[in-house]
Every structure is written in structure tokens, then in C-alpha cells.
Amino acid sequence: MEYNFREIESKWISFWKANGSYNVSENSPGEKYYVLDMFPYPSGAGLHVGHPLGYIASDVIARYKKLLGYNVLHPMGYDSFGLPAEQYAIQTGQHPAVTTNKNIERYRDQLDQLGFCYDWEREVRTSSPEYYKWTQWIFKQLFDCYYDKESKQAERISKLIEQFELTGNANVKAETEFDKTFSASDWKGFDNAKKETILQEYRLAYLAESWVNWCPELGTVLANDEVVNGKSERGGHPVLQKKMRQWSMRIKAYSERLLQGLNEIDWTDSLKEQQRNWIGKSVGCSVSFSLDNHDKKIEVFTTRPDTIYGVSFMVLAPEHPYVKEITTQNNTSAVKSYQESASKKSERDRQSDVKSISGVNTGAFAIHPLSGEKIEIWIADYVLASYGTGAVMAVPCGDQRDYDFAKHFGIAIKNIFKDIEIEEGAHTEKTGTLKGSDFLNNLTVSEGIKKAITVLEERGIGKGKTNYRLRDAVFSRQRYWGEPFPVYYENDIPKTVDDAQLPIELPKVDSYLPTKDGEPPLARADKSAWNHFEGDRMEFNTMPGWAGSSWYFLRYMDPKNLNEFVSKERSDYWGQVDLYIGGAEHATGHLLYARFWTKFLFDQGYISFDEPFKKLINQGMILGKSSFVYRLPDTNTFISKNKIEGQNVQAIHVDISLVENNHLNIDGFKNWRKEYRNATFIYEDDGAYICGDEVEKMSKSKYNVQTPDELIQKYGADTLRLYEMFLGPIEQSKPWDTKGISGVHNFLRKCWRLYCGPDGSSILQFQQEPKKASLKTLHKTIKKVREDLDRFSLNTCVSSFMIAVNEFTEQKCNDLEVMQQFLILLAPYAPHFCEELWMKIGKEEGTLFTAKYPVFDQSHLVEDSFDYPISFNGKMRFKANFSLSLSRDELQSQVEALELTKKWLDGKTPKKVIVVPGKIVNIVV
Template identity: 45%
Template sequence: MKYNFQEIEKKWNTYWKKHKTFHIKENKKNKYYILNMFPYPSGSGLHVGHCLGYIASDIYARYKRGKGFNVLHPIGFDSFGLPAEQYAIQTGKNPKKTSYENEVRYQKQINNIGISFDWSRKLSTRNPLYYKWTQWMFIEIFNSWYDKNEDKAKSIGLLIKEFENNGNYLTKAYTSYIKKFDSKTWKKYNKYEKEKILQNYRLAFLFDSIVNWCPELNTVLANEEVNNGKSIRGGFSVYKKKMLQWNIRVSAYSKRLINGLNTIKCSKSLKKIQSNWIGKSKICTIIAEIANNNIKLEIPIYYPELIFGITFIVLSKNHFLSKKINSLCNKQTLINNNILYKKFLNTSSDIGILTDNYILHPITKKCIPIFISDFFYSKNELHVIKAGIPEHEKDSMFFSKIFNLETIPVLKVINKNEFCINSLFINKLNRYEARKKILKFIVEKQIGKIKTYYKLRDAIFSRQRYWGEPIPIYFKNKIPISIPKKKLPIILPVIKNYYPKDGKSALQRAKNWAWDETKKKIVSNNLIDYKNIFPIETSTMPSWAGSSWYFLRYMDVHNNKFFLDAKKEKYWKNVDLYIGGAEHGTGHLIYARFWNKFLKDRGWINEEEPFKKILNQGMILSYSAIILKVIGKRIFVSYELKEKKKDLFTYQEMYIDISFIKENNQLNIDKFKKYNNEFMHASFLMEKGVFLCKRKLEKMSKSKFNVINPDHIYYKYGSDVFRMYEMFLGPINQSKSWNEEKIIGVKNFINKFWKLYHINGNFNVCKDPPTFKEMQILHSFIKDIDNKIKKFSFNTCISSFMIIVNKLIKIKCNKEKILEPLVKLISPFAPYIAEELWNKLGKKKSIVYSYIPTYNSKYIEKKVKYIIMFNGKLKFIKNFNSKYSIDEIKNIVLNDYEIKNLLKKKKLKKLIIIPKKIINILY
């Protein structure tokens, strides 16, 4: 009987679905929660790079089930956000429709590779029943502040009570830029004035932010969505722009985000990425006087050795001295300078002004101009004041050009470690020594101090696009007020023309997007009277809003009364293993950890950190295809003509789909034109009728059009072959190249494994007792596989399976007590063939319900570690059977493939063996 994977896979997919094999509930077993990072359902579907993480998580989930754990292994879709909206725009469809279609496609593809997800817990961020709770959480964030005395978030109502009682409790907790007042003053303020003060404390607040603005995408982009001044999606130009935006005060959690890393098991590189992003550092602050005034400023400076390069100071508009300094200035000077500022930035926004005030440099006593601007302001304490050092800072250099300010080079590199520091008392020291000496001088002379700061910036929360969660806020006399929580969700309205235009959100064109405060419902915009009916916020939330807490919802996905039942949260606690790409190591992981800590502060969950262990999967690499396009024209140039035509044309490189490539890197021009209507009449310059493309090995990505769809792989070879080949490519955490030609080896192995249980096409497993040698082979393998799975060394697991199958074929072993445990062991890797063989072995239930076998130590050969050295230099370590004689070890060493490969053509002079310690190979 031939292994017919098409019939077998169809059979077991139907069985798993019918019997709800992977649906789980809370029980008395120990829990294990394994989760893949939230996928967004793109129009092109899954590619083999996505499958890498899903297969790895599935192997471990099946393994933990086999170890007796109650495994939560859910999946859902991050279906809001820019990628989904852009795909909808390209296809001319509504994103609601395209997102649903793409989710259906993803689910089918995932099921076809046998991933044991609990689909009963599927969620989607676009579902109002889900984003109802995202909106609820935003309202709670808006109505919270961070108490620095207790280092936790609290209700804003408690803060208001403090203000009514003089606010003495807050004195030690906040810096001087927050305005101080007594209870009598607070009570005199009107609602607008009170809210203006509260905005300095709320965890969700409005602020005139300098944002990354992309005109082509018509939206604000987060820093991680921009690379070298271009949008990650589309490669469009991105500019700085001032806009009133919602912000989340993530920076308040900087200390806890840093400290929490100590409790997470993950790679050193991931911890380093997080640490660098949060940026804990000891900062020097210098104290400088304002000229002809008694006012002193405390100014942070990251690199004290650059203190002599300061040529200007910038105060944010939120700084407590800004108004006072502004009032001392010559008004005409301010107007003239502001016009200059606007002209330089090509904007009408009132971004910044040059004042008539100066500070005295604390060492040189030189006059340094003071600006008032939010150019450097990032909503945390460190950036309410900025020392400009234009010669050594990119942003400072940009700012200095506006007013043609002086730049002072401080560092001159002499060699890798030595610098010339231009100062009164330091020269030819390395940078560390210079910093140490200047810090000592600053502290001793009492012109500054050392403080702990974090560079983590608050997160901009507004997006000027349609496809996102509506922000549940309406504006009453310019005061933001939250929609009553009982009226959630505020459902995203259906809009035919949802394209953003001229920097305006699609919701600004919605006909019914006003809040009736009396009737507590959404009504027509035409009814807005600013008495009972008010405008609703027209920006939507960023895509990370929904993905910052989805791991909690999986624990209790069908609860309509609250986002998570306390008993279920107590059982599942947090994610035991979180698998995803390292590209999410900054934005998503920081936001999710922040969100979790906030919910804990307010008492809704119990765990400080959402993830116990994080495993970053490596990338699948694939050859992309690039063609040359003449800038501004519909002319394409064959790559070998690049140098010949460089005097005639200016090129840009353009990625194209690898499906357009024929043999020998030739472009299929007809196919390319047919797919791209805009280039139907384009010209193609080439020689001898051949148009060549450039090929480049890089990350498999939809943006690079170099993806391999898994569908044809598992239709051609079977899902078990596809799963095992993906794991066989290399270590899970490393990058590896996709090469379909090498998949034949895994296909041959699966056929061998099938034949191990069959003779002449008939199932043939006997009940004869196994020999001691056979038991040794099995139990050594059980121990080996168990250790490798625990280390996530799935590629070496595949190698071990190949080795044991060859051993068992060689000794013609078909005994049930050997082959039955072998089926259990392979089931996490190749579930379809395992289920079929398990059924043939007479088992009624799915193999999922069986336990992974454990090894018996009496069958395990005791090993001795030997250090293998070549001419006295350590190369590697090998294990030998403790019963082997010196001659036996010598024979094994001389025939070992690794050792023979290292020796190659070198002549072996001597082999020294120190029993149970060292083998030294001299050549």
C-alpha cells in the first residue's frame, strides 16, 4: 500500500474538525499556553516564511499535550490597520469585505498544514465584540494617571481629589515643569482650565505632536513604520509635521519595562533590543543661569564630553518657564523669527520661536540663545528641554540651519579609541576618559548632577485612516469626554469613500458621527449644536491597540460581560511560550507589556508580565527579482546594460514578482505587462531579445514579491513533508534559504517511515518481544528527541528520525513495542502519517490523546565526554560509550566524518588519548 498523503490528510483534517480535537477548556491538568504573534491576513495569503513559526509552535504544542499538559494554542487575526486598508484600496473593495475573505483564506491554508489551533477561540480585531473592550480599555487609560510615589497607574478621580487637597502628595513625584497650585486655585478654574492641567497627567492625552506624515498614505506613521525617511509600506516619502494627536504615556512605565526583562526568558539580543529602545541611562544635567536674570535652568546632556559644543537651548511649550521667558521677549522679534521658522519647514504651523533670552554656558560663560519649540519634545521629562549640539547630532544640525546658528566641532577622531576634545582642560583622551573627567569636574564645581533617565518616548495613538478602532471620545467645548462605557462599542460606520484625502480621516466625511449627550447615541453631524450634540473623534486607533492585549482575550474569548473572567485568568495566567519574528522586538512587545502592566495596576489581571518565554523565529530567505526603471519614464533597462546606459538615464530599482521570471533570470515581459496595466505600453531596452533581472537573496517578504506560497508545496509533496522540511532547513532562530530542490530528501524519508510499517504494501507490525539492542536503540532515541525538543532544536530532531529509521530498516525491525512509541514521537512533526499509522495499530482515539514515551535508563548507554583537540587546540566535544576500550575509541576517531573532514589532506602524526578526558590529534 503506497503512502497516499492526499487521502490521508483529507481524512484526518475532517476527523479533527468533527471531533473538535484541539478545543480545550480549563481543567485540573497543569496548563501550558503557547502563542504565535498575531498575524494580519493579507491578500496574498500565507507564504512559507509565515509557516515556519506556526509549525514550530505546533510541534511544541503537540509535544506538551503528549506530556500531559492542558495546552492552549489559539489563533486570530490582526485585521485592522494600514496593510489591510492599502490592500482594499488596491483592489477597489471595502476593507471589511477583503479582511473577511483573507481571514477565510488564511484559516484554510493553516488547516491544510495540520496546525493544531483551537479555532473555537478565534478572534479578529475588526469584530465589534472584540474592539468593544479595546475601546473600554482606552477609556480607562484616558481616565488614569501614573502615581510615581507608588509606581502604578490609578484612577484620575484620585488625582483630582489630591488637587482639591493642595496636591501635597504629588510634590515629590513630579518635576517642576508641572504647574503648582493650591486647592483654592483649583476650585476657581473652569472645566477647560482643569482639563488642560489634567492633560499633563492622563495616560491618554492630546498633544500637538511632531509626527511622521506620509502624504501618499495620508496618515501618521510610527517610528518603526519608517526607514531612512521612507514608509516601510510602499517606500513613500515621509515628512515631519505638527498635528494634534492622541498619545499614550508609555514613558511612565520605563523603569518597570526595563526591570521586567529580568523575568522573561528570551535571547540576549532581544533583551538588548528592548533595553536599547527603552534606553535607561545615567544622564548629566547642567545648571545654567539665564543672562540678566535670576532664573536657572537644569539642562540634560547625554554626552558630557560634548558640553563645549552646545550652541542653543530649546524649551518645549510645556516647560514651566516657557511662558515667563516668552513674556520677556520683544514681540516683533518673535514674529519675524517665527515666519523664518515656518518658511524653512514649509509649513503654516506655529512650531517654534527664537526668544530674546540667553543662558550663560556654565563653564565658558558664553551666551547661548534660547528657543521655545516642540521640535524635540517627545512627551517625557527629558525632552521638555534640549541642549543643541549641532556638530554631533543630526536633529540639532537640522534645527540650527533654520537660524544659521554656530556649530562647534568638539570631537576630532584621531584613531578608533582616541579623540581630540576641544576644551580648556582636556586633549587627546579617549572618549570614556574625557567623559569621566568632565563629569567629575561638573559635580565637584556643583554646576550639574547625575540623574537616571529613559529615552522611551510616548506613543502616538491617532491614525488618520478609516480601517481601525474608533476612538470613543467626543468633544464638548474643546474638552475630550469619553463615551459612556455602557454604550460601547462605538461601531466603525460604513463609508463608501473611505480613502483618506488631504490629511483628513475618512471619518471626517461620515454623515452620522456626532454624539447626542441626552439620548446617549450616535446621530447625524447636521444636528451638532454644541449644547446637546457634539462631534466625535475622527482619528482611529493604531493597529497595535488591538494587538496589545489579544493574548488575554484568548483565555475567555466568548465572555460578553467582561474582557476576562478572573477565574480563567487565574488558571491561564500568562503566555508560557510566545513565538514570532524579531522585528516585533520593539514596538509590539513594548506596547503589549505596557498594556498588561496597566491592566494589572488597575486590578483587572494579576500578572505583571504577559510572556514568560519569547522565541524569535529566524527568517526564510528567498531570491527576489529586481529590474531597472528609468526615473520619471515608462522605460525599463536590462540589467547588463546598466553601465552602458548610465550617461543616458537615471535609474531606480524596482522589485517585481518572482513569478514573472523565466530561466536564467530573464523577465517574462508579456506576463509582467499583463499584470501591470500601467506598463502595458512601456519600452524595454535589451540586447539579443533577452531582458535580464538582478537576483538578490533576502528576507522572504510580500513587499519584495519573493514569497513562496505553501499551497503548491503541500499539494505536491504533502503537509508532513512540508512541515518536516521547514524544520530541517536549520535552527529555528536563524535565517535560512528556501530551496525546493532539497525537499526530495524529506519526501524520501516519509516514504521510508511508511514502509517501516509495511511489507509489500501491507501493514505488517508484529507483537514479538524486542531484543535488548532494539530497546537500546529506541530508548536512546527517546532521550535524544526529548532533549532536542526542549531546546527547540527541531532541525536536529529530523536528522535523528532519519538515523533511527535507517537503523531499524537495517535490522528489519517491525516490532510493535518499538514502532508504536516511534509513531508517538514523530506525531508532533508529521501528524498525518502518525494519525494514520496509530489508527492502523488498532487505536480508537486520536494520537493527540496519547502520552509521549519516556526513556528507561537501563537501556541507555553511559557516555564519557572527550575533548577533541587538534595540535592542542580545542575543536569540539564528543561522547563515547563508557565501556569502549582505548583501541575502540581510537578506531571510531579515525573513521569519524567530522575529524576526517578537518584533517583532509593533512598527515596524521600521532593520536594521544587521555582516558575519560582528552583526545589530541597531532598532524
């Protein structure tokens, strides 16, 4: 009986389900291991072959670790709040929950077919009230905390209030933008509204008027990472800047810890770099410049305080608050019109137009804090209001933009670098020594920076300072299908509801659109629609997509806990995610937010680790391979690919299901579309029609979407699993190509024949003495597969399996002991296949994954001779077999005595002979 994958796979899938084979318990023996996939958003389209790549990899690792005796947590769930379901709801009136559940069912079906060992008892869905109850609870904790810069962690807001009551806010070292001071008695005199307004300046989850990315098309605000090139990440709609009262997360407070934490985790350099870049730390110094004829001082931020004597002008952002007051009369109109045109320029224009230099002189002067010189103050849009202080001290000799600006407007450039020419451009490298800089003369850059900060601090002119580019994250969305906030308003003061009232469930609404007044959809719900209503009104916004995904990995540990988001006991047991697999597109979104929440929960003592994901692998994207047929213009005649030369043809996408190894299925093609029914073809010489191909992103319109379903139908899940792993290194992006899948399928069939005869029963026998060659093959494979899996080189394992099967076949190996061990090696990749054979060779049904992983034994690999490559000047010329017991000298003389050696020496005497026992002999001529 041939390998009947359909029967086998459906049998084992139901067996595992019925027996709860993959349910995980905290009480099982073995060290814990937590393997996690990024949970999917269940879209209507279902999975294509690219999605499971990461899931298969994590499943292989999970099963491998299980076999090694680890207690493996390998859960799956759904990030089920999101825009598509809501937009579908707007169009059809169907509740998003209905669509979402339908999609989840389809996902589950597809996932089940692939034979994953998820513990479905632990499934989470971010949109289920049992889950978002705890998302709301975590929000409450964030609301109730501030970031203490002294203890460098989140603390309860009650502690802050205590300090306010004792000494006011003068001595408080907390993360805030609030710059006014008040005394204890001031505080006590404030009314509740005023107190809350101030507290909002400190809370980690806070309400504030802030500039937000507003997308009118989607009718909602977006986080910075959801905006790509000035357009929305989803849908590509234009995004504007708008000031709105919004919930935000004070992630900025964690900048430094988020940065430092990267050093402790095993992620790729590129991903860490992306996060470092996003956090954007720059160390420098703030310097305040007094103004000529004004009381005010302008503060600038610089990373190069050493160049302070090179300052020849100052530039403010057009939006800088002082511009209006300091501008002199005769410059007013120019300044005003510049400000106007700058404000009209969209962010996008400002970004794309980097080269042109523009700016206007305000006519005002600043006083150089050290030299006392008068310095012109300009405004220009290359200075950004949102970064630093919105003002820069311009050092044209050391900064290219300042240099260009000075040249353009004919401002003097002072050179403060010793022996360095700046005729051509600024000296931007951090090299050389200073001149014309008073106490900084002859110092190098790093010495100068240190010295400058010290002196500026001594004289009270400046202060060492670190800036981060990371912005606080906007946390409200004007949408329906998201977590409601556990917040109500009383006299416009936001208050959180009691824990006992959680979850605040999504109320029913008559429509999922905003109200006429532009309020979010939740404003449509009347009082009775809410399961809990308090105060004057509930919060109408909902949370963003990243709320639920910032902590889901914790819920898997304790998914049914009704009293806590996760018990301390459980989170202590499972700890960090040991291996996290998912796409790199979440670099500055999910992966940053999840780290932030983890650190917060750690600060508050709810969990004992402050980095969620110890190791992270980004699986590459699988691209589609489109197929083309070539039509002669205005005809129904199609020319095979190799016959089109010199012809004017029209390339047309053809559905890839009609193409096998670039051969077109002619009948299928004729039936594909009505207009092709009577198509005629010009074939290759061998009578086939060959299609062209191109690598593109998978998309419906290109007819290049490959669903796993079809392939499972055709070859089985085990083949697909092996094939996706065989394709190449997991991190690499690659085009999907079905070409090689038959090779992998044939491998499984060949392997099957090693175990089963034509009647389908086992042909293996117990041998007193296994063949040496077979033992060698087995142990070679054990070694290789273990090493490869331990470094996540999943593709090379498949090759090893193939080599082993080829060798076993050649050896006609029918040794029960050997073949049984091989089955365990292969099991993580082809679980159904191996379980079936495991049973056939006489093991108890379904016990494969409780088996002991084979142990590598070096003694089976010991050889007494070796085929030495003999090379001349590093080039291998021939091989010769020698005993491994030979000494270096013996080996050398035996090699020199060989006929072939003499031939290659061609009469010359070797200058030197390198002998590396067991490796190589190299003769230098």
C-alpha cells in the same frame, strides 16, 4: 499500498475538526502551557512559505507539550484592522469588512491544510465588535488613570482629583509635562473645561497638541516605529512633522519598568537591546545656568557633570524658546536665518548630514554656575529640541561634537584631563582623572560624577536626573478601518461613553476618504449611523493597528466572555505566554506596546502578571530563490547556465514553478508566455537546461513566491512541516529552496514502509523480546529529541528521526512496541502521517495525542566497550576498541602495546598520555 498523503491528510483534518480534537478547556488536568503565534494581518495575497515557519514551530512545540501531559493553549486569530483593506475599499467601494472576511477565509483554508492544532473555538478578530468592545474598554481605563511616581504604578484619576481638591498639585508626584502649580482653591475655582484640560496632562490616554509624523499620502499620522528613515513603513511615502491635536498614550511613564522588565524575560539579546535602545535611558544631571543680563535660567542635561569645569560654551537647539529673547541685536539676522534654514531642513536631511558643522553665535552669555565665567551661547542644529532640555553645556575636551564645533568656530578648548593629550580630538572615554576642576580634581570619572551631582544639588544649581528617549505614542489615526474611540465631545470637552454603550461600532459611511475639510472618514457618518451618539459629536479618529494587538493574547484565554475582557480566574489559570514565536520586526512596536498595556492592566489588578511573554523566539525570514534563464540579446534563444561563458546574455526571471533543482521544464516554459512559444535552447551536454539562481526577497514581480499550497499538493503537509523545520535553526534567516524537500518526503515514505506492507496493512508484530539494537535506537532517539525540543532545536530532531528510520530499516525492525513509541516521537512533526499509522497498528482512531510520551531509559544505551579515538598531539590517528571496564592505567598500557601506536610513535617515547575513559586517548610526543 504506498504512502498516500493526500487521502490521509484530508481525512485527519476533517476528523480533528469533526471531533473538536484540539478544543482546550481550563478544567483539563495537567500543568498549563501557553504557546502563541503572532497573529497575522490577513492580506489579499495569502500565505507564502515564509509565514508558516513560525506557526509550524509553535505547533510542533504545542503538540509535544500536549504529549507530555500539559494542558496546552494554542490559539490563532487575525489582526484584521489595517490599511490595505481600507485602500482597497477606497478603490472599489467595497466595505473593508467584506474584503477582510474573504481574506480570512483564505488564510483559514491555508492554515487548516497545514494541520495545525489550533483551538478555533477561541479565534479572535480585532475588527469584530465583540472584540473591539474590550479594546475600547481598556482605552477607557487608560483614560481614567494617571501614573503615580511614588507608588510606581497607574492609579485612578479620581485619586488625583481628590489630591487636587485637598492640596492642589504642588505635592503630586505624577508623570506629566505640566509644569504650573495650582492650589486646592485654584482647582475648585476652575471651570469644567479648565479642569479637564489639566487632567489631560495626567491621563495615560490623553488628548494633546503634539508634534506628529504626518503622512499626507496616507492621510494619517504615524507612530515613531511606523516611520522608517523619514518615510512611512507601509508604502514608503514621505512623512512630515505637524502639530495636531491627537490622542496619545503616556507610555513614557512606564520607561523604567519597561526597561527593568527586560531582565526578567527570556528574549534574545538583540531584541532586548533594541528595546533598551528605543527606551534610551541616560542617567545624569540637570544643571541650570543663569544668563548675563537676563532673569531667565537655561537648564541643560548632561551625563557628564564631572566635566562641568570643561564647559567653554553652550549650545541651544534652534527651536529653543529662549533664543529670540536672548539674541543680541547685531546677531539677530544671522540667528533668524539660521533658524529658518534649520526648520526647512527635513528630519531626514538633518540625519543624513551629520558631518558638516554649522551654528550661529547669539551674542548672549551664560554664567558658569561654579566658576562664574562668562560663556558664549550658540545655536546649532546638532542639538535637538526634542531631547533633554534642548540645550547642552559644551565640553569640547570630552565630547567629539563639541570639540569639532569649537575647532570650527575657534572657540577655546579647556583641557580638564590630567596627562591626557587632546590635540587630535576629544577624550571621550570614561577614563583618567580630572584637573583644573576645583573640588573635582584628581577624581575619576565615576567619582567625579557622584561628587558633582552632590555639590550641584547642595548649591541648588542642579539635580540628578534620568532622561529617556522613549516618546509618548500617538494613538489616533485619521482612518476608517480601525477601532472607533469610545469618546464623544461636549463643548469640545472629551468624555467617554458608559460601559453599557460599548462597543461603539464603526458607522456606515458613503466613502472611506477624508471629508472636504480634511476630517477623518468617520466625520461622514451622520448621527443615525452611530449605534450610540452622545454630546455634540463623536470622536472621528480611530485607533492605530497596535491597539487590538496589545492585548489579544489575553482574550484567547476567555474569548466569549461578555462581561469582562478576560476573567481573573482565566487569566490566573493561563498566566503569561510561555512561548511566543514571531518576527523581529515588531521589536519596538507591538512588543513594546503589549508590554505597556500588560503592565497597566496589572497595575489595575485585572491580571496578575506584568510581563506578557515569558519566552520569545524570533523566527528568521525566509527569502526567495529566484531562477533565471539567459537569453541571447534580440533572439528567442536561451542558453543553459554553464554554457554562457563569454556570451553576452540577458538574465530573465523565470517562474520558479517551472524549475526543479535548477532544471527548466521546457514545455512549461514554452507555455508560460506567448513570446516563448517558439523559443529555442542551447542545452548542457547532457541535454538539460540549467537555470541560474539568486537569493532575493519573495515578490510577485520576481516570480519567486512559493506558496505552501503547491507544495502541499505535491508532497503533503507533513513533508512541508518536516522540511521547514529541517531547513535550519528557527531563528536563522535562510533562502527558500525546494531542493531538499524530496529528501524529507523520501524519509516519510521510507518510514511508512517500516509500518506497512504493500497491501497497506501493518507488518508490525508484538515481540516478547525486542531486539537490543532497536531498543538502543529508540532510546537514543527519545533522549536526543527530548533534549532538542526542550532547547527549541527543531531542525536537529528531524535528523534524529532520519537516523532512527535508517537504523530501524537496517535492523529490519518490526517490533510493535518499539515502533509505536517512535510514532509518538514523530507525531508533533507529522501529525496526519502518525495518526494514520497509529490506527493501522491497531490503536483506537484519533487517540495518538492522548498517548503517553515515551520515557527514556538509560539502560538500553549502556555499552561494555567503546571505539576509542587514539590521537597523537591532539590529532586523531586511528580507533581501537576497548572494554569500558578498564581502568585508566590498564587502558593506557593496552593502547601503548598496540602495533599502530608503535608505528605512530616512530620510536619516540611518549612524554605524556592523557586518558579520558569513555572519550579519548591522547598521546603527547
